[in-house]
Amino acid sequence: MIGRGYLPIILVTLVIALTPLVISSNSFFNFTVLVLIIALAAQGWNLLGGIGGQTSFGHAMFFGIGAYTASILQTHLGVNAWISLVAAIAAGALAGLIVGFLSFRAGLRGSYFALVTLAFAELLRVLANASELTGGAAGLLLKLDPGFANMQFSSRPTFMLLALAFVFVSLVITQKIVNSRFGAHLVAVRENEDAAKALGVDVLTVKLKAISLSGAMTAAAGVLYVQYFLYIDSGIAFGIWISIEALLAPMIGGRGMVLGPLIGAFTLHGLGEVTKSFAGRVPGIDLMVFAVVLIVVIAFASSGILGLIRKLADRFSSKGGA
Amino acid sequence: MLQVRNATMRFGGLVAVNNASLDVKEGSITGLIGPNGAGKTTLFAVIAGFLKPTEGAISLYGKDITAEQPHKRAVSGIARTFQIVQPFAGLNVHENITVGAYLRHARPSDAVEKAREVAHQVGLEKDLEKSAASLTVAGRKRLELARALATEPKILLLDEVLAGLNPSEIRDIIPVIRSIRDSGVTILMIEHVMQAVMNLCEHVYVLAQGKMIAEGTPAAVCNDPAVIEAYLGKGSAERIARQSAENTGGPNA
Numbered sequence: 175m176i177g178r179g180y181l182p183i184i185l186v187t188l189v190i191a192l193t194p195l196v197i198s199s200n201s202f203f204n205f206t207v208l209v210l211i212i213a214l215a216a217q218g219w220n221l222l223g224g225i226g227g228q229t230s231f232g233h234a235m236f237f238g239i240g241a242y243t244a245s246i247l248q249t250h251l252g253v254n255a256w257i258s259l260v261a262a263i264a265a266g267a268l269a270g271l272i273v274g275f276l277s278f279r280a281g282l283r284g285s286y287f288a289l290v291t292l293a294f295a296e297l298l299r300v301l302a303n304a305s306e307l308t309g310g311a312a313g314l315l316l317k318l319d320p321g322f323a324n325m326q327f328s329s330r331p332t333f334m335l336l337a338l339a340f341v342f343v344s345l346v347i348t349q350k351i352v353n354s355r356f357g358a359h360l361v362a363v364r365e366n367e368d369a370a371k372a373l374g375v376d377v378l379t380v381k382l383k384a385i386s387l388s389g390a391m392t393a394a395a396g397v398l399y400v401q402y403f404l405y406i407d408s409g410i411a412f413g414i415w416i417s418i419e420a421l422l423a424p425m426i427g428g429r430g431m432v433l434g435p436l437i438g439a440f441t442l443h444g445l446g447e448v449t450k451s452f453a454g455r456v457p458g459i460d461l462m463v464f465a466v467v468l469i470v471v472i473a474f475a476s477s478g479i480l481g482l483i484r485k486l487a488d489r490f491s492s493k494g495g496a
Numbered sequence: 497m498l499q500v501r502n503a504t505m506r507f508g509g510l511v512a513v514n515n516a517s518l519d520v521k522e523g524s525i526t527g528l529i530g531p532n533g534a535g536k537t538t539l540f541a542v543i544a545g546f547l548k549p550t551e552g553a554i555s556l557y558g559k560d561i562t563a564e565q566p567h568k569r570a571v572s573g574i575a576r577t578f579q580i581v582q583p584f585a586g587l588n589v590h591e592n593i594t595v596g597a598y599l600r601h602a603r604p605s606d607a608v609e610k611a612r613e614v615a616h617q618v619g620l621e622k623d624l625e626k627s628a629a630s631l632t633v634a635g636r637k638r639l640e641l642a643r644a645l646a647t648e649p650k651i652l653l654l655d656e657v658l659a660g661l662n663p664s665e666i667r668d669i670i671p672v673i674r675s676i677r678d679s680g681v682t683i684l685m686i687e688h689v690m691q692a693v694m695n696l697c698e699h700v701y702v703l704a705q706g707k708m709i710a711e712g713t714p715a716a717v718c719n720d721p722a723v724i725e726a727y728l729g730k731g732s733a734e735r736i737a738r739q740s741a742e743n744t745g746g747p748n749a
Contacts, residue, residue, distance in 0.1 A: 358594060358595050358607075361586075362584055362595045365585060365587060369643075372546075372582075373570060373595055373647055
């Protein structure tokens with residue numbers, strides 16, 4: 175017996191998991207790994223921003239904290255990659271708790287909260303660029319040493335399956351939250367804080383839980399990134415690009431919906447790749463496509479692709495039924 | 497069961513509630529009336545914990561709750577509705593009520609079931625799948641009521657749940673309020689619709705310019721000269737009494 179909402183998750187995961195059987199192109203796996211990493215980071219954003227309505231513009235901070243924690247532990251201290259992963263996830267959760275405590279306790283919402291998260295991410299980027307520990311502007315290189323123990327895989331499909339496993343876990347966790355009391359509270363906070371309070375929802379605690387879970391998920395994405403590319407610098411780790419990717423994917427795919435970030439990430443980057451192959455190497459052409467897609471979605475399907483599908487399905491079924 | 501002792505709420509130089517006290521007896525329907533801007537809603541916000549009173553104390557069953565956060569007060573058994581309805585607009589009616597039901601039911605299936613029960617009690621059972629945003633004014637008022645009720649409160653604070661309803665809608669909802677009281681929930685209501693106040697309340701407090709100026713049975717309060725003056729202006733009680741004496745030869749005709 176599968177609970178509510180899990181069937182689509184399992185199906186989507188299976189489809190992606192089976193691609194190595196039919197596709198053997200390395201560029202496809204490169205593409206899919208990147209999309210999955212972004213989908214994982216975006217799922218973290220979706221939990222806080224989509225379901226909880228606290229729009230962050232600085233999820234790079236969690237991504238970077240995850241990436242740097244994993245790299246520093248491995249390069250400087252020789253810690254095992256998997257233990258580093260756990261530490262990085264914990265660091266992301268802790269960072270979420272701290273930022274959440276500082277901003278939510280002060281009652282920051284909406285664009286003010288977004289600005290504070292952006293400021294934190296930028297602050298960390300500047301610090302990482304200057305500090306010895308993070309390798310300064312040169313960044314950190316992980317030693318190439320493929321093997322399960324090091325969480326490095328020379329086979330791209332294997333790494334894709336690892337990333338997929340992470341995304342699957344994040345989807346299941348999100349679905350579990352959506353089905354739970356905590357999820358209902360989170361949505362209530364998004365919709366109307368005062369009404370939520372009146373119904374006994376401890377708004378601050380709910381937000382803090384959400385932001386630390388969110389930070390943990392996005393930090394895990396940062397770890398995957400560094401395990402795949404074996405290199406990190408401040409511009410990648412704390413750069414604005416990942417903050418934007420993390421919020422664009424759920425917005426396009428369907429914010430607040432469990433599969434939104436994954437669908438959004440695939441759509442955006444899929445379109446980006448297609449344009450690149452048509453337009454050749456015009457620099458920034460994929461970003462222009464992102465912009466057009468975003469405008470179209472906001473104008474015509476404000477609840478994203480999944481929202482649009484659901485609306486059409488509702489209309490169809492009500493017509494068919496009546 | 498609920499006591500407000502000498503509550504004062506100041507916003508800068510404005511004293512919205514001035515040294516007001518009230519007592520709500522368990523199992524009663526108590527009314528709080530007063531002209532517009534008297535401070536009724538502010539007093540409700542103080543009772544529900546949304547505002548911290550400048551002075552004074554609130555206690556529930558003798559326990560001081562003045563320092564408790566709103567969500568803690570909900571746990572203690574105080575539920576409120578909002579004068580300006582505050583539905584979770586993106587959710588449907590059932591989901592809206594379920595948020596309230598989660599307060600005492602951690603398991604989703606229990607909460608969903610409880611929400612259905614409450615929807616039935618307030619007459620929203622046909623609208624469960626409707627989006628909250630698509631409800632009529634009367635529907636939204638019922639939704640406010642249902643959500644608060646789903647928290648299984650001991651005392652329910654109703655802030656003008658009848659405002660904006662037409663006479664037939666008011667007639668429909670009055671028995672609902674009475675049945676809530678009969679199910680064991682104490683009610684404190686702010687209301688302008690006098691038909692409902694006379695009909696439902698056993699005891700009425702009158703707030704004017706932040707001060708409690710009268711209390712008693714609805715009939716007694718309505719004939720209180722201080723109350724008439726608060727609503728209609730200084731000297732009006734006397735004038736009305738004189739006029740009705742001239743017109744009919746008796747003040748009560």
